[in-house]
Every structure is written in C-alpha cells, then in structure tokens.
Amino acid sequence: MRGWLAAAMAFYVGAALSFRLGSFPALHGDEAWIGLFPRELARLGFFTFHGMTDYVGVLFGLLVAGVFAVLTPSAAALRLLGVAANGAAGLIVLAHLWKRFGSASGLSWLYLLGTSAFFLFESRLAWEVCALQNLLLALVLTACGRLVADEDFGFPAVWLLLQATALGVHNHFIFVSVPLSLFVLSAGALALEKDWSLLRFFRLASAALAMTALLAACQLLLTDARWQELRWAAGPFLLLLPALAAAAFVRFRDRGDGVLRALFGDGLFGGARAARAFRVFLALGLLAFAVYHAAPLLQIWSNVALFKRMVSWDPPVWVSVPLHLWAAVLLGAFVLYAAERLKGTRLRQLPRYERFLLYWLLCYGAIFIAFRHTSSIRYYLIPSFLLMAGTAVAMPRVGWLSSRRALLALAGMALCCNILFWREMLGSFERRPFRFRVGWRQENSGDFMPKGRLREVMRREGICAFVSNSTFIDLPLEFMMRVEDLECRSPGKKLWSRLCYECEGPPYFTWEVRDAAAR
Secondary structure, eight states, rough: OHHHHHHHHHHHHHHHHHTTTSSSOOOOOHHHHHHHHHHHHHHOOOOOOOOSSTTTTTTHHHHHHHHHHOOOOOHHHHHHHHHHHHHHHHHHHHHHHHHHHHHHHHHHHHHHHHHOHHHHHGGGGGOOOHHHHHHHHHHHHHHIIIIIISOOSHHHHHHHHHHHHHHHHHHHHGGHHHHHHHHHHHHHHHHHOGGGGGHHHHHHHHHHHHHHHHHHHHHHHHOOOHHHHHHHHHHHHHHHHHHHHHHHHHTTTTTTHHHHHHHHSTTTTTTTHHHHHHHHHHHHHHHHHHHHHHHHHHHHHHHHHHHHHHOOOOOOOHHHHHHHHHHHHHHHHHHHHHHHHHHHTHHSSSSSSHHHHHHHHHHHHHHTTTTOOOGGGGGGGGHHHHHHHHHHGEEEEEEGGHHHHHEEEEEEHHHHHHHHHHHHOOOOOOOOOOOOEEETTTGGGGOOOOOHHHHHHHHHHHHBBOOSSSSHHHHHHHHHHHHHTOOOOTTTEEEEEOOOOOOSSSOOOOEEEEEEOOO
C-alpha cells in the first residue's frame, strides 16, 4: 500500500514540476544567458572553462548545448535538463531514505517535495545551481550511505563521492561547502567520540576537500586565454582527477591509521581542550546560522518568498501567517528531533548512519556562514535540500506529528499549498513588480515579469535590437527573438524598455522605439 502511495505522490510531484515548463515562471535574464551560450560555442568553439562568472563552470552550458543539438531551442528545452536532473534527485533521495530509514521517511520526503515551491518552482530554472546541485547532492548522500552504513569503501562508492563533489564545485563554488562539512563532521566525531569507524571516511573527506580545492584553484587560474593554450592537457587531467584520486585512495586507504589514532586519541586533536574547542565552534557556527539564515529559511519553506519573487504575489496576512506557522512546525520537527537526540547518551545509541546524518546537518549549518552571510534565495538550495532530508527522517520520529490530528492538519496544509501552486501555474497574471526582503537581502520580483507585451512590440515593429538598459529584460527578449526567428524588418530601430514599478495597471513596462544610433 505504501509503495503505491509513494508512486502516486512521486508521479504528482513530477507532473507539478514539469507543467507549463516553457512559460512558468517567466524567463529570467540569467536563464536567457545560458540559452544563448550554445550560439557562442558554435561560433567560437570550446573557448572557455567558465560560465557566467569565474566561480561558475561551463558544465551546464555544455549540457544545454547538447540538448539544443537534439531538440529545437526553446524555453522548455532550455529548462528540460534541470527538471530531469531535479526529478532524478528526488527519486534518488526517496530510494535512499526508504532503504535507510523506512517507508515513513520516504513518504515524508515526498510530502516535503510536493509542498515546496522552492523545489517545484525554483528547480525549473535553467541556472546551474538550480539545475544540477540537487542531483549532485543526492549522489553524495547516496555515496555516504554506502560508505558509512554499509562500510563499503570500494572503488565505486569512493569514486561516486569524489566525482559528485568535483562536478558540484566546478558547477558552482558554493558546493565546496559539502566536502568541507563532511571533513568537519568526521573530524568532530573522531575528536568527541573517538569513533574509529570513521577513520576511513575522515581520510576520504580530507581527500575530497583537497581535490575540490585544487579544482577550484585551477578553475580560477584557467582564464579564457590560458584555457585555449592548455585545454588539451588541462581538460583530460581535470576530467580524470576524481577517478585517479579514487583509485589512489582505495589502494592506500588504511595507511596512517596509527598516526590518526594518536592525533585524535590523546594527541593534538583528541584531548578535552580539542573537544571543547569543537563544541564551541559548532555552537558559534549554529548561532550564526540562526541569526543570519533562520528567518530566510522560514520565508522560503513557507513558500511566501517564492510567491513574491517568482510571480509578484504578496499573499495577504490570512494566507501568509498560516503558511509561516506550518513551515515553523516542519522546521521545528527537525529541531526537536535533533535536540532530543543530543541529550546525554542518546546520540551514541542512534544507528550509525542516523547519527552521521544528524552530525552532517549540524556541521553544515555551522560552516555555511563562511559561504553566505546574505540571503539570496538560490544559495539556500544545498542547506534546504539537506534539511528536507533530515526533516523527512525526523517527522515519523517526532511523536506528536504522528497523531491523527497532526496528520490531518499536514494534509490540509498540503492541499492549500497545492491549490496556490496550481492557481499560479494555470493563471497568466500580470502583477505590479515590487521589492521585498528575504532575511537580510532585498529581492526584486521584476526579474521574473512576463515579457509577452514587449515581444509583441518587437514582432509588430520588426525590431531585433535593443538599447542596452537591463539584461533582465533584454536577454530574455533576445533569446525569444533567436528561437522564434522574429523578422528584422526595421534594422534602423532599437527597443528601449524598463520595468514600471509606479504604473497603476498592466503592462508594467514602459518602452520606446528608438533609432539604431541610440545608446
């Protein structure tokens, strides 16, 4: 019965994730940049190792170019790869939680996916962080299950961890936080508990961190000019590095046990002072996380931040308050679960992998402040995905959430959330853009404004050039122009446009048709 329920829920999540993929939400400027990148590759060849910035790799752009080689370029084709990757990530974690923690945790995971605008809306976006991070993180989680729960340190599991972290860091440098958190986790477990079963994992986490640091340094140093000179040597080296590192680790995986036992036993990292220092570090890191990131996470998990950001809808108080309370219950379930298991000797009594996952979430929270001390929504993808997995484990293990009333309340909130989701996905609302705050950061809903009115102006006037004003407007229009083959009947004209925050009604743009000499 639970298997059929899981299949139905997974099918529903997949349908909601892919519905109106080409038009909802409206195309963002950064997505359009990715969509135009294959044209640059076709024109210049494999000219760069980077994406839009130095800390973003070329991987996603290459994959999109591959999709466009098979499918006709369009907004739906641009987003297809990310939706497929995120759908796969959801299924991988579902199988992982079902196997390691039982069917109740698997169903809880599907519940969280199906009620999360962060997953259903943000995962559609053709940004490298939105498209690939969840899948790579799901692979890391799967590898950790084999390494820690099964104690399988053979080549496949070791390679999977190293390969996923390498691709994650190339895709976006924020993924360095994943191997760093695993390193901190294993070092802390050795220092606090003398858990010698994690010696191998500590060495592997150290190797993953060193390898990803090397990859990040290479990515920064490989400017476009250097890449042209070195790509035939650098490309194969960087491609094979995870496999070479995995083979070396498997060959020498038990070397140095005596040294590490001495260091974490009564040595430099094993005494009472070291244990106390680690506890202080963990406490201060989690305090910083709470100060900077608890409020934004609550806004994101309530879905209110996503409604504001992606569809310019500011829910009324009678909607936003219940949504925030519901999100607080979900996040509170994990906090209570963690607090109960950190009391006394409860932590040591947990199954090894459950203890590992709890430690990982705490350590990731403690080090996340080193990577982000602002509240840009997309940078919460990794902590939110990990926290969703932890909450899925916690929900069946928090007694009051298993009562009939609690389950009915959770089902009611799921229904309400999905009514709101489908209202937005089925509708074609033109709402005034506005600025709002997510935690410490000011966000702008105008980046996702539908550009259909401006596209009609271009079509009517025969314009296919722009007076540069805002890439968040011009790049989506240029992408539409390229994929729709708009006729350039007026080469002497350019379109100038801007968002209109002060307009009383739609369209919330102002525009002018100017001479081509205009700037």
